[in-house]
Amino acid sequence: MCVEVETVLPEIDLSELDAIIEPYLGRKEMVIPVLQKVQDHFGYLPRPAMEQVSRRMRIPLSRLYGVATFYAQFKMKPRGRYIIRVCKGTACHIQGSPKISGRIEEILGVESGETTDDLRFTLEEVACIGACALAPVIMINDDPHGRLSPDGIEKILEKYS
Amino acid sequence: MKKFIDHCCEKCTHTKDNPCKDFVKCCIEGPVCHESSSCSARRKAIIDEVALNDQFIIC
Amino acid sequence: MYEKHLMICGATGCLSSGSNLVEEALVEELEKHGIRDKYRLVMGGCPGFCEVGPIIVVYPDEVFYCRLKPKDMAELVEKHLLEGEIVERLLYKGPDVVVPARFYDTIPFYAKHKFNVLRTSGIIDPESIDEYIMRGGYRAFTRALSMEPLAICEEVKEAGLRGRGGAGFSTGLKWEFTNKAPGPKKYVVCNADEGDPGAFMDRSILEGDPHAILEGMLICGRAIGADEGYIYCRAEYPLAISRLKIAIRQAEEYGLLGKNILGYDFNFKMNIKEGAGAFVCGEETALLGSIEGKRGMPRPRPPFPAQSGLFGKPTTINNVETFANVPLIVKEGGVLEFAAIGTEGSKGTKVFALAGKVRNTGLCEVPMGITIREIIYDVGGGIKRGKEFKAVQAGGPSGGCIPAEQIDLPIDYDSLNKAGAIMGSGGLVVMDEGTCMVDLARYFLSFTQKESCGKCTPCREGTKRMLEILDRISEGAGVPEDLDTLDSLAASIKDSSLCGLGQTCPNPVLSTIRYFREEYEEHITDKFCRAGICKELFTYRIDQEKCTGCTACARVCPVDAIKGEKKEPHEIEQDLCTRCGSCVEKCRQDCILVVPQGREADVSN
Structure with a gap:
């Protein structure tokens, strides 16, 4: 995966970042929990924040990005207010999850991994959310929606504005 | 005594810093280190609160 | 009361x-x-x-x-x-x-169950240590504290416990290796990075009975001489993580974690690490790397973690279900009780996650050696909508499929291996006639290909090439030599990959070719996908005899490709149809047929 440089740098308020890093100073093995906390705070990993983490924790920026881009959880770009996670587990797959994601892509006009221009939805895939009995399943933020069929998707998305 | 970690009377001294070898056994079958029907009743009360049926307790 | x-x-x-x-x-x-x-x-x-x-x-x-x-x-x-x-x-x-x-x-769903690991799940409040103690909890650990460490390993060996996460290695033997490895500092690691799509038994155990995992790890710590443990849990399981945290806090309060536990010369500290979404971290050496704050990439073995594991120290790694079995074995009289269940080479019970086209989906804990037929028809209640059973995928992306002909195969480590599948973590995904085996193989391979960490070439490049061939076949551009190429690529990847992920990822392809070769050939020579999954290789046709003109299909069609008057047989306009399958879901008469392209007049089944 390559790291794209953000073309327009949004305003990033770094004032609370030091407090997030503080408890982990000197503990390089805790880099993943730190990045998780940073992402919780900003919604993604903005470059200026990464630079500050790198300086404070004394981890080269390249290594930090190496770790961040390895794990699917970490996002390098801002995401939508609602994260749609389409379960790509086996049970969901054979119960028709490709048709579900196809329908969502059609409605939103974005592909998996992308965010709508109005920052309303981000469409993602997830390996398995473990609700196989309700396949096919999607999660919108923390709400699971199970036993879906392609024609019911539009109604569900309408609930999230 | 509301939880097993609470002391049934001053004879029980189990805490994490001053542990008793018999603590786990004592929770259900206790008291182990002394005899007292009121102390065992206190343990029974905790069990009765949550035991779903006769087979619930395993010791 | x-x-x-x-x-x-x-x-x-x-x-x-x-x-x-x-x-x-x-x-x-x-x-x-x-x-x-x-x-x-x-x-x-x-x-x-x-x-x-x-x-x-x-x-x-x-x-x-x-x-x-x-x-x-x-x-x-x-x-x-x-x-x-x-x-x-x-x-x-x-x-x-x-x-x-x-x-x-x-x-009937419960008739074949044998509750061991799930004995307490659903019966107790998972956030109460008192209730866990009432169910016999921490007794095995108390007993272990009074035993010689090697005697604990011996009991686990004697009971015949094998790892529930993948390869099925003897747990007691693994412990003994770590026990005998030199050094004062050792670790216990619980692999709760349940990543196989279609498996969720570990999550259920963590959510339903978190103290059982702590007790299993504590016993392991005593047996190998470790004083620190890590639970590496998927971040996608927030409920499991919060319950584990509560359980750890309670065990600390009760003096079951900490220093001089229960007055014995035994200390133990428990940590939780949240995964960050990488399937390969389920591989033990990659998982260790991830705990250390690195990219989760596997290391060559040897040295095995028992010699040089977490932070270079001797480490035992077991998965959730394995640890949940340990208190049952180490309790008074547990060895015989445990070994009495199961088969010669596979003792105890196994929790399976039953999913797919089976009527009763969910978790079942059954004795090892139960047959596929019993699981699908007795526990699972048969196939949904009365369709035909085709195959079952055992062991997720590292496993293989077992066809309907082998429905009486007993499920144990060795029988599954012989059939070309593995026990793995215990996911069983049931497939019916509407599942395309080429698509299934492609699905698993695209999963492992995406999750390949990229460190070794056979896995990184080999899976990519295999996937290209499968893509080609499912798009109708396959050539007869493709099957041989797949075979030889698969063999090289199995032989030369660094870690378990690479060594096992060709299994779904190999087993589907082995059992469903004619379906591959149909895709390649007839350009037909009989299951109606590979979109370029079939069309839908409405059976004019059976259609009642209920209009359900026409109403649901997103592109308005279905035409027809009410109560008159409908027809599909092929130029418009995107083969989304919405109509098939809706039709109550099962009259939408899958037929080869360009031969709309034929009736396929």
Whole structure:
């Protein structure tokens, strides 16, 4: 995966970042929990924040990005207010999850991994959310929606504005 | 005594810093280190609160 | 004392079908009648039968209510709790029972169960250490503290416990290696990075009985001489993580974690690490790298973790279900009890996650050696919508499929290996005639290909090339030589990959070719996908004899490709049809047929 440089740098308020890093100073093995906390705070990993983490924790920026881009959880770009996670587990797959994601892509006009221009939805895939009995399943933020069929998707998305 | 970690009377001294070898056994079958029907009743009360049926307790 | 206990399934499956709303409605009803204090409500662990969730079990009556809706709570409270009458309407009903069934004794789903690991899940409040102790908890650990460490390893070996996460290596032997490795600092690691798509048993154990994992790890710590443990849990399991944290806090308060535990010369500190979404971290050496804060990439073995593991120290890694079995073995008399279940080479029980096209989906814990037929037809209640059983995928992306001809195969480590599958973590995904085996192989390979960490070439490049061939076949551009190329690529990847992920990822392709070669050939030579999955290789046609003109299909079609008058047979305009399959879902007469392209007049089945 390559790291794209953000073309327009949004305003990033770094004032609370030091407090997030503080408890982990000197503990390089805790880099993943730190990045998780940073992402919780900003919604993604903005470059200026990464630079500050790198300086404070004394981890080269390249290594930090190496770790961040390895794990699917970490996002390098801002995401939508609602994260749609389409379960790509086996049970969901054979119960028709490709048709579900196809329908969502059609409605939103974005592909998996992308965010709508109005920052309303981000469409993602997830390996398995473990609700196989309700396949096919999607999660919108923390709400699971199970036993879906392609024609019911539009109604569900309408609930999230 | 509301939880097993609470002391049934001053004879029980189990805490994490001053542990008793018999603590786990004592929770259900206790008291182990002394005899007292009121102390065992206190343990029974905790069990009765949550035991779903006769087979619930395993010791 | 409470009059009754109401255990509401609070696991992810039932939560997804709305068990939290059911609970809110129940509380409201109880308060309306002013009887809230008389009843104990617990959002507990999973009773396994996810298909019919949300579930409430009423104790001590042992009545199992299912498929509950918030509006059912008024009747449940008034009839059952106030008048003592069972609400028949909410009991389990299905084609496999004559009368509505009450619970374990009469619901067929539970008939073959043998509860060992899940003995307490759904019965206790997972957030109460007291209840775990009442169920015999921490007794095995207390006993282990008074034993010689090697004697503990010996008991686990004697019981015949094999790893429940993948390869099935002897757990006792693994412990013994770590015990004998030199050095004062050792670690216990619990692999809770359950990543196989289609498997969720570890999550259920973590959510339903977290103390069992802590106890298993503590016993392991005593046996190998470790004083620190890590639980590496997927971040996608927030409920499991929060319950583990509560369990750790309670064990610390009770003096079961910490220094000089129960007065013995034994210290133990427990840590939780959240994964960050990388399937390869389920591989033990990659997982260790991830705990150390690195990219989760596997290391070559040897040295094995037992010699040089976490931070270079001797480490034992077991998965969740393995640790959950340990207290059962190390308790007084546990070895014989454990070894009495199962087969010669595979002792004890196994929890399977049953999913796919089977009627009863959910978790089942059954003795090792049970046959596929028993699982699918007795536990699973047969195939959905009365369709034909085609194959079952065992062991996720590292496993293989087992075809219908081998339905009487016993499920144990060795039989599965011989059939070309693996036990893996215990995911069983059932497939019917509507599953395309080429697409299935492609699905698993695209998963492993995406999750390949990229460190070694056979896995990184080999899976990519295999995937290209499978893509080609499913798009109708396959050539006859493709099957041989797949075979030889698969063999090289198996032989030369660095870690388990690479060594096992060709299995789904190999096993589907082995058992469903004719389906591959049909894709390649006839350009036809009989299951109606590979979009370029079939068209839909409406059976003009059977169609009643109910218009259900026409209404659901997103591109308006279905034309026809009411009560007259409908037709599909092929130029418009995107083969989304929405109409097939809706048709009650099963009259939408899958036929080869350009031969619309044929009837395929």
